[in-house]
Amino acid sequence: MSGTGTVQGRNAVRAYIGSFTSAGGRGVLAADVDVETGALTVTGGSDAVADPSFLALAGPVLHAVSETGAGAVAAFDVTGPAPRPLGAPTPVDGEAPTHLALAAGHLLTANYTSGSVTVLPLAEDGTPRPAASVLRHDGTGPVAARQAGPHAHQVLPDPSGRWIVSVDLGTDSVRICALDPGTGTLTLHGETALRPGTGPRHLAFHPAGTHAYVLNELEPTLTVCRWDAVAGVLEPLGETPVVPEGTTGPSYPSEIVVAPDGRFLWAAVRGDDTLAVLAVDPDGAKAALVATVPCGGTWPRDLTLGPTGRYLYAANERSGDVTWFAVDPETGIPARAGAIEAPAASCVVFG
Template sequence: MDGTAARGPVRAFIGSFTSAGGRGVLAADVDASSGALTVTGATAALAEPSFLALAGTVLYAVSEVEEGAVAAFDVSGAVPRPIAAPVAVHGAGPTHLALAQGHVLTANYGSGSVTVLPVGPDGAPGPATGGARHEGSGPVADRQSDPRAHQVLPAPGGPWVTAVDLGTDSVRIYALDPGSGTLRPHGETALRPGTGPRHLAFHPAGTHAYVLNELEPTLTVCRWDATAGVLEPLAETSVRPEGASGPSYPSEVVVAPDGRFLWAAVRGDDSIAVLALDPDGEKAALVATVPCGGHWPRDLALDPSGRRLYVANERSGDVTWFDIDAESGIPRPAGAIDAPAASCVVFG
């Protein structure tokens, strides 16, 4: 593990589902010695702010509703403050967003599309300048009848943006033009049919990516060629212990800053899977699973030091945190706060 102490005061921001009793976007102070969270304020100015991204003192949130939107908040104070009115993404049910080259990008699950919005001088997103609508389907009829874009994430090296589509069992690669705010289709990586890829995370060396599948509890290890913009699947490994049974729906994956470990949240099992990575990042092996401290872990996040792991447990309505053993990578419970319908945690 990195072991580097966090630099300066650290704050956390928690997204939640307002329709399920969530308080909207919560801000919290983080105790440097214990990792404990203390909520300083919340705003319900945006409906269903299920996923967040932070740039300095500006926090971005999707509004995961039928006619989706993105909003920006000034988080320099104790309570997040909307900077401007939410901006339409012209897509349904945005579940994820990311920042890339002066733009906000959203993955719109309901419409199977990706949207690009420019960021203005005040940090607020402007009207959409580009995007892409996916096509295709998968073999799981009730989940894959249409494209279901679940994550959009800039890739290391070059202009590349990845879009993970649960409905089409694939990861699309786009080139983002920062001048025009448009996406150019570059390629599509097919994964095993019926796996339902949900999210991916890159190795810190930028040479590999790890795709977490939702419809089958597996992780697909891929090689990433930043020069060519090509993602190549190599192998799959389970994120459940051998013999485990019952429904499970993996949700989020994060990689240690030193590239030695990877953690995956698994709903249904209500667990955190711990996988060890080989020195090249090309092989992943399940070494342990531990309880997530609640029910239905929707999101995982490392704090800036890389020494603690935080879990947003949606259905039990809490955020739990764990100290990570530096040698084994195994998280050990350290605390929790109430956060109704918690869906996302980010740090800054």
């Protein structure tokens, strides 16, 4: 695998950390990962791109959004100890892209401020070409300060590869689209309405591909949905809290991770600054909060499972660190194992 190395004599893979340069972040950092202890050791970085807040890896090429008003994506060569920019950033024809994903030879971005999803073809060397299409969302929600218009927050392919799913915080809905791999055109197939005012932010699929879990930002809840990959239909089944009953003060969930065996899922909650542990029924149709633990810092913007499935990594934006946790395989409860400094950290990916 590209980017492998050793840490204190143990085999390691690579991690990449995105951050907000406008808040003192160092751009994109590369780090070796000790697969035995979960420890990260930074090997280099690049601040060539403004606010690379979310990342996606495709072999030797790392893609990053530039979460700025103009909105762009950038590509980095990651075969060396430090990410190396591959040309100038490419505009996404949308404002403040917060998330990106790879599908069918294309790079897709969710553009928060403009409420749209952009599709960019990838060149043979893995770098993005100019946008092939932009699908604009429409709608509002009842929380005037946050839902005056659409705010696409995440885009990703479903496990079957048939569909592209986009989560919109502003419209309280999830859109299911079809991507034409030949033209890069994204076509709306259907839209699933969630409870008004919940503000859906991110979604993760059960490993069996039969259910999906939508993490809501404006209310600290998780919406469990049935997913029909043949028909391309998402059906809400119910909600469950991700903070304990009686929790006071604002809580803004940010990211959700599902265990590879589907027994647990974890959610990062900002404000409350915790990691929620939920147990999932064997069929995937229900989830229940069983514990919360401190996130190891302040304002956990992102949560990621490491490559072995034994460690969780929280990118704590406001305390400026990435903290890792050893996961108990029986209970799913994470225990803090270490941390590194990473100013304005916003995302961690592995490869």
